[in-house]
Amino acid sequence: MIRKLTVQDHKTVMDFLSEEPSINLFIIGDIEAFGYETDFQELWGEFHEDGKLNAVLLRYFESFIPYAKGEFDVQGFADLICNYSATPIMSGKASIVEQFEHVKGIELGPKKATFFAECRELTPINHTEYNIKIATIDDVDRILNLRMQIDEFSLSKEGRKMIVQDIENGTGRTYFIEDNNEIIACASTAAENSVSAMIVGVCTHKNFRNNGLATAIMQKLIGDVLAEGRILCLFYDNPAAGRIYKRLGFQDIGKWTMYRKKQDHHKK
Structure with a gap:
């Protein structure tokens, strides 16, 4: 029934x-x-x-x-x-x-089918001296400026509103590293609830890649969220990215399939 x-x-x-x-x-x-x-x-x-x-x-x-x-x-x-x-x-x-x-x-x-992975325990990779900050509303435009430079990202018209809403409602947060007042790497959570949270928007400016910035941010973010008693999960379709996530403690738990309308940008 x-x-x-x-x-x-x-x-x-x-x-x-x-x-x-x-x-x-x-x-x-x-x-x-x-x-x-x-x-x-x-x-x-x-x-x-x-x-x-x-x-x-x-x-x-x-x-x-x-x-x-x-x-x-x-x-x-x-x-x-x-x-x-x-x-x-x-x-x-x-x-x-x-x-x-x-x-x-x-x-x-x-x-679109992607791998779906979750992390219940962090595997620290290395100690970092990077100054990793948590974004406030004042940082949103700088976050968007970085994301717009990432070829793999497709930004929706509601992008700014969604980041602001996540920060205000406590359903998402963004950790970042900056250089000369420019955000050069960041990672975010979305859809945070009482038991889980999803990692999204992991990116590094092309001029600062291969320095471990995104890994350092992910390590900090994962540690903080797990300490709150929540499980972390993420989608990925890039095997290279998958290897990095698995080094940090993520394990594949299945595949996630999406069927979208053309030119649809809904969060799910």
């Missing part, structure tokens, strides 16, 4: 999701931030006959994230999604969301 979830289901839902806190980072974060009943966010649960929760579906505007631990009612979730959009933005654990590729009625957009 699939039904709408409410605040009365909160403990059951969080217990279910928290068994894989990294995979469920977005769902957990959105529940903590916005609850179960807003005009832009809803959640449904599929329950066994004995009342045990089997699967969860999140709608955040036109973006959907399904999660299950085994077989689930793919068609039932698809029917719900189609009530909102025949061409939804969808993302999630690859083994779950890729089942929707074969469901009639849903037209999925461009697909």
Whole structure:
């Protein structure tokens, strides 16, 4: 049986999701931030006959994230999604969301699959003398200036607003190193919640690469977040970057697949 979830289901839902806190980072974060009943966010649960929760579906505007631990009612979730959009933005654990590729009625957009890794314990690489700072609102434009110079990055129009919002709401932070008042390397968290956080935006100015700047920042950031009792996770599709992350203590836990609308820049 699939039904709408409410605040009365909160403990059951969080217990279910928290068994894989990294995979469920977005769902957990959105529940903590916005609850179960807003005009832009809803959640449904599929329950066994004995009342045990089997699967969860999140709608955040036109973006959907399904999660299950085994077989689930793919068609039932698809029917719900189609009530909102025949061409939804969808993302999630690859083994779950890729089942929707074969469901009639849903037209999925461009697909991107990435590795998904998490860190539960830091492996320090070396001691650093770099002065690593935590960004405030006053540093946002300098962060964006660096990101705009990174070829691999695709910045959305809402980029500045999202960084500011993360800092103000405590759902993200940016650590950086500067040189002559210019930020030359940085790394950020996003979607921080009570149990997990995601690392995003790791970059170094092209003139300062191969000096260990990003690694030093990551080491500091990882240590601070883990000390708060949270697990860290990240996406990567570059094997070279993956090797650096693994040296710091990250381990692959699966793949994350996204289906986006063309020219879509939604955070999920």
